[in-house]
Structure formats: C-alpha cells, structure tokens
Amino acid sequence: MHPKHIHYLEGRGEQAEGLLLAFLQRLGSEPGLLGAYLLAAPTQPDVWLLESHWEGEVPVLDIPQGYQHWSFEVRAALGEGGQAT
Numbered sequence: 138m139h140p141k142h143i144h145y146l147e148g149r150g151e152q153a154e155g156l157l158l159a160f161l162q163r164l165g166s167e168p169g170l171l172g173a174y175l176l177a178a179p180t181q182p183d184v185w186l187l188e189s190h191w192e193g194e195v196p197v198l199d200i201p202q203g204y205q206h207w208s209f210e211v212r213a214a215l216g217e218g219g220q221a222t
Contacts, residue, residue: 139193141171141211146187148204153185156201161187169193 148157157175164173173189189195195208 141214142191142193142195142208143211144189144191144195144198144206144208146189146198146200146204146206148185148187148201149183153183157185157187160201164189164198167196167198169196 146157146160148154154175154177161173161175164170169192171190171192173187176186176188178184178186198206200206
C-alpha cells in the first residue's frame with residue numbers, strides 16, 4: 138500500500154475562486170484522487186485553498202502561474218469515531 142498524500146493549492150484575489158473551482162473539476166480524471174475540497178476562510182475572504190487527497194504520490198499537476206502549492210505525506214491520521222490510523 139502506498140502512503141497517502143495531501144496537496145494544497147492556494148489562490149488569492151477575486152478570480153481565485155473560479156479558477157480553483159475549474160481546477161477542482163479537472164482533478165476528477167486524475168488517477169489516485171481520493172477526494173478534493175475547495176476551502177474558503179471567512180476571516181480571510183481573499184484567500185482560497187484547494188485541498189486534494191491522493192493514494193500514493195501526487196501526480197504532476199498544471200499549477201496556475203502565481204499560485205502557491207505544497208504536498209505532504211500523511212504519517213498519521215485520526216478517522217471518524219476517533220480511531221487513529
């Protein structure tokens with residue numbers, strides 16, 4: 138079994154929501170995608186995050202110019218019901 142990875146893509150500004158929503162919709166065809174979320178912070182209305190979960194390594198993604206992104210390997214998790222995995 139390959140370790141899971143989480144990828145974050147950050148966008149800022151008025152156009153970030155639409156661009157990240159389109160990016161999210163394209164992720165559906167990528168192998169290994171377990172799920173993805175477009176996140177908004179009420180206290181930071183100009184900041185958007187796209188969080189995607191992957192089985193194994195994150196594939197090479199076409200990151201929009203000027204956007205920041207990071208990948209992390211999951212080392213431990215807490216599932217529903219408080220069960221550590």
